[in-house]
Amino acid sequence: MTNRVVLIGHPVAHSFSGGMQQAAFDALGVDARYELWDRRQIDLAEAIAELRGDDFLGANVTIPHKEHVVPMMDRLTEDAQATGAVNVIAREGKKLVGHNTDVTGFKAALDKIVGRQKMPRHAVVLGAGGASRAVVSALISDGFQRIVIFNRHLHRAEALVRHFNRSASHMDLRAMPWHESVLEAELSKTKVLVNATALGMAPGETPIPAELLPPDLFVIDLIYNPPLTQLLKDATSARDTVMGGELMLLQQGARAFELWTGKPAPIDVMQAELDRAREHGVRPLPVDMGSAAAPGVADTTGGAAAGQSA
Numbered sequence: 001m002t003n004r005v006v007l008i009g010h011p012v013a014h015s016f017s018g019g020m021q022q023a024a025f026d027a028l029g030v031d032a033r034y035e036l037w038d039r040r041q042i043d044l045a046e047a048i049a050e051l052r053g054d055d056f057l058g059a060n061v062t063i064p065h066k067e068h069v070v071p072m073m074d075r076l077t078e079d080a081q082a083t084g085a086v087n088v089i090a091r092e093g094k095k096l097v098g099h100n101t102d103v104t105g106f107k108a109a110l111d112k113i114v115g116r117q118k119m120p121r122h123a124v125v126l127g128a129g130g131a132s133r134a135v136v137s138a139l140i141s142d143g144f145q146r147i148v149i150f151n152r153h154l155h156r157a158e159a160l161v162r163h164f165n166r167s168a169s170h171m172d173l174r175a176m177p178w179h180e181s182v183l184e185a186e187l188s189k190t191k192v193l194v195n196a197t198a199l200g201m202a203p204g205e206t207p208i209p210a211e212l213l214p215p216d217l218f219v220i221d222l223i224y225n226p227p228l229t230q231l232l233k234d235a236t237s238a239r240d241t242v243m244g245g246e247l248m249l250l251q252q253g254a255r256a257f258e259l260w261t262g263k264p265a266p267i268d269v270m271q272a273e274l275d276r277a278r279e280h281g282v283r284p285l286p287v288d289m290g291s292a293a294a295p296g297v298a299d300t301t302g303g304a305a306a307g308q309s310a
């Protein structure tokens with residue numbers, strides 16, 4: 001029996017995850033097929049129920065369902081509970097377990113760029129969606145003492161702060177309105193800037209004008225396509241102080257592979273597939289549009305134009 005792993009989201013066709021996971025299955029001889037399930041929220045419960053079938057190893061969950069699937073799980077891991085978001089579902093017998101491997105992925109990126117360098121543990125995070133929750137959770141557990149969230153819609157940033165109320169009680173976590181003067185003042189006091197918004201996928205687009213970026217800032221952009229966003233170009237004062245989203249994508253995917261298969265992930269194979277996808281577009285995978293439209297096959301035009309998700 002060929003096992004199945006699915007990506008559940010809306011839209012799904014431009015994700016790099018499927019090709020990366022299928023390449024890993026193929027390289028290790030795991031008899032599994034990665035499918036893309038485009039599901040609207042109204043069809044979500046049915047899709048999750050289907051995962052209980054014996055042929056499923058599990059699933060990835062992406063925009064906009066990472067928070068919606070939380071109450072549908074039988075158990076949540078600590079990271080999923082802390083973030084209130086699930087990006088990977090794995091099975092324990094008949095039970096569905098919700099994980100958040102975006103936290104693991106972001107920790108790897110943070111570790112690589114900042115490590116244990118001595119500096120004030122202060123960060124500015126742009127965005128308040130699912131990815132921002134993973135970032136904030138990782139920063140809190142890394143010992144950051146002050147984290148300021150800016151988001152286009154302030155109320156969403158405030159909700160995020162409320163969500164972390166208890167785990168952030170020992171430190172300063174706050175939401176601030178997205179005004180240039182407020183941003184500039186806050187950036188002058190910080191060492192780490194994380195872009196967890198979708199702003200930067202289009203050429204030249206950036207969440208922050210170059211002149212607002214102080215020198216010596218560590219900048220992590222979660223966007224992985226393009227690999228060097230305008231924000232990172234503007235911030236590149238020294239080569240090792242900026243990082244795109246690819247390492248996070250790779251590491252969250254490696255952890256997911258291990259959860260589904262019980263095998264160590266073939267990192268080199270997965271990285272090679274990401275390189276290939278960036279160059280030539282995403283691999284065609286079976287697409288199931290659910291009730292949204294007729295079945296078809298994903299196009300191969302790459303992710304930047306139509307949006308991307310892990």
Ligand code: NAP
Nearest residue numbers: 127128129130131152153196197198222245248249308310
């Ligand atoms: P999400 O839940 O849909 O949140 C999107 C965020 O972007 C929100 O904060 C939203 O602000 C903001 N935003 C979108 N369009 C904007 C605009 N025109 N102007 C200002 N703000 C805008 O998505 P998500 O899952 O958090 O993902 C956010 C980003 O992280 C995406 O680019 C995604 O590709 C990336 N990501 C990367 C990885 C990785 O492994 N590298 C993993 C997960 C996500 P509002 O709340 O005001 O709408």
